[in-house]
Amino acid sequence: MEQILGQLPDFLSANNIAFLAQAMAMTLALTFAGCGLGFILAFIVVYIRQTPGLWALPFRLLAILYVESFRRIPFLVTAFLVLFFIAAFIKNASLFLIAVIAICLYATAFSADIIRGGFESVPRHQIETAQALNFSRWQTLTQVIIPQSWPVILPPAMVFMVAFIKDTALVGQIGVFELAFRGRELNNKGFSGILVFGTIAFLYFVMSYPLTRFGQWLEKRLATPRSQRPVGKLR
Amino acid sequence: MIYTFQFGVIFGRMPELLQGAALTLELAMLGFWLGLAPALALAAMRSSRSAIARRLAGAYVTFLTNTPVLIHVYFMYYGLPEIGIYLDKHLAVIIGLITATSAYGCEIMRAGFLSVRQTEIEAAETLGFSRLQQIWFVIVPHIVRTVYPALANYFIILTLSTSMAMIFGVNELLGTAYNIASDNYRHIEAFTVAAGIYIVITFAATLSLAFIGQWAFRVKAKIF
Numbered sequence: 001m002e003q004i005l006g007q008l009p010d011f012l013s014a015n016n017i018a019f020l021a022q023a024m025a026m027t028l029a030l031t032f033a034g035c036g037l038g039f040i041l042a043f044i045v046v047y048i049r050q051t052p053g054l055w056a057l058p059f060r061l062l063a064i065l066y067v068e069s070f071r072r073i074p075f076l077v078t079a080f081l082v083l084f085f086i087a088a089f090i091k092n093a094s095l096f097l098i099a100v101i102a103i104c105l106y107a108t109a110f111s112a113d114i115i116r117g118g119f120e121s122v123p124r125h126q127i128e129t130a131q132a133l134n135f136s137r138w139q140t141l142t143q144v145i146i147p148q149s150w151p152v153i154l155p156p157a158m159v160f161m162v163a164f165i166k167d168t169a170l171v172g173q174i175g176v177f178e179l180a181f182r183g184r185e186l187n188n189k190g191f192s193g194i195l196v197f198g199t200i201a202f203l204y205f206v207m208s209y210p211l212t213r214f215g216q217w218l219e220k221r222l223a224t225p226r227s228q229r230p231v232g233k234l235r
Numbered sequence: 236m237i238y239t240f241q242f243g244v245i246f247g248r249m250p251e252l253l254q255g256a257a258l259t260l261e262l263a264m265l266g267f268w269l270g271l272a273p274a275l276a277l278a279a280m281r282s283s284r285s286a287i288a289r290r291l292a293g294a295y296v297t298f299l300t301n302t303p304v305l306i307h308v309y310f311m312y313y314g315l316p317e318i319g320i321y322l323d324k325h326l327a328v329i330i331g332l333i334t335a336t337s338a339y340g341c342e343i344m345r346a347g348f349l350s351v352r353q354t355e356i357e358a359a360e361t362l363g364f365s366r367l368q369q370i371w372f373v374i375v376p377h378i379v380r381t382v383y384p385a386l387a388n389y390f391i392i393l394t395l396s397t398s399m400a401m402i403f404g405v406n407e408l409l410g411t412a413y414n415i416a417s418d419n420y421r422h423i424e425a426f427t428v429a430a431g432i433y434i435v436i437t438f439a440a441t442l443s444l445a446f447i448g449q450w451a452f453r454v455k456a457k458i459f
Contacts, residue, residue: 004317072391072437073430074398077409081430084422088238169303173402180305193314201302201310208301 004192011191023182024203030168034103035161042111070109076170078106083174099176110160118153119145155219162211179203245424248415255411256432262407263394265329270336277337278344299338305399307331312403328400339389347382383454387444391437408432
């Protein structure tokens with residue numbers, strides 16, 4: 001115990017703090033880039049999955065196959081597959097890019113399910129009414145379905161992204177310098193494992209907890225219809 | 236650059252991979268079942284009358300659900316030996332999975348507890364149910380029915396997250412695939428086959444859990 005405390009001044013050197021801050025920035029950048037891109041791509045996947053008509057059948061099947069299979073593969077396996085696939089065809093690909101692609105593939109599959117749930121929560125008759133009013137499929141989607149499904153989509157999507165901050169710890173395995181990887185590095189340099197991993201766990205908590213609370217707040221706020229939200233001042 | 240796929244060398248070592256898959260399921264089962272008891276205890280603490288118990292359980296759950304399981308296992312595997320606690324890699328991973336289940340399971344069960352409405356219990360009282368009968372015929376079935384789908388879903392996620400055991404050199408499915416790949420440099424093929432086995436395992440688990448739920452608790456099955 002004294003040994004661990006004795007290392008504390010050494011451990012908290014400006015160098016190490018900058019090192020860890022950089023790693024935190026990397027973790028956050030990976031999460032936001034991967035999940036953000038995945039969220040956008042997921043809309044396209046859902047759009048394909050819901051395209052009617054016989055000609056679209058193979059595309060529909062492909063979208064279903066993609067979503068259902070990637071949700072059943074561990075993220076670590078996805079990361080390794082993307083790493084070795086890209087490494088086989090492109091020399092010296094950036095590891096950050098590989099990690100973002102892996103996260104994006106994984107996040108797209110999960111977000112697609114969330115978004116589909118949101119779209120399906122819009123009552124059927126609304127879509128039929130839009131069709132009767134001669135709305136095109138695109139107009140129905142952007143003017144009827146999406147505005148109404150936001151409250152259903154946004155909270156779970158937020159929860160998924162926040163949870164993914166923790167999953168990025170696995171990306172260190174393919175060599176990206178994020179927080180978990182830096183932790184191992186400091187541990188290998190001779191700093192106490194209890195000290196290093198305790199600090200790393202705390203740093204993950206610092207990143208994850210505020211966003212979790214924000215997600216809960218968002219969920220509560222969006223769950224109440226706009227008309228029932230407390231209004232600060234009446235005009 | 237042209238890459239020729241050779242799945243033959245991987246399929247030739249299928250028995251090893253299946254053994255790894257068995258270990259994956261074993262880890263998931265141990266982590267799940269041994270984690271449920273503390274999860275139940277924590278959920279009871281979180282909905283108890285004592286403020287201290289509520290706070291303690293709340294802090295534990297909040298901390299564990301906001302930090303990666305990988306870091307917990309790193310802490311146990313690389314940190315604890317410094318104070319004289321030596322854990323086997325299997326044990327460290329299993330404890331990591333158990334603590335994760337205790338925290339996430341607690342959240343699931345608490346949601347189940349909260350879903351029982353006061354009016355249901357009052358209705359049972361009016362019908363002359365004794366306290367024990369109320370618990371057994373009204374509260375428990377209700378909780379089981381709300382908690383079962385979420386727990387089944389969590390089991391699948393836990394099965395997938397056992398793959399992090401590979402980082403510590405445990406020869407579960409991914410670890411075995413990694414070893415095979417380092418023998419013959421067929422990384423893409425090895426991981427593709429491993430991914431396929433993961434899909435088969437989790438799909439089988441989803442199907443059987445859905446049928447068990449339907450048969451034992453009359454939970455409506457939702458597979459897709």
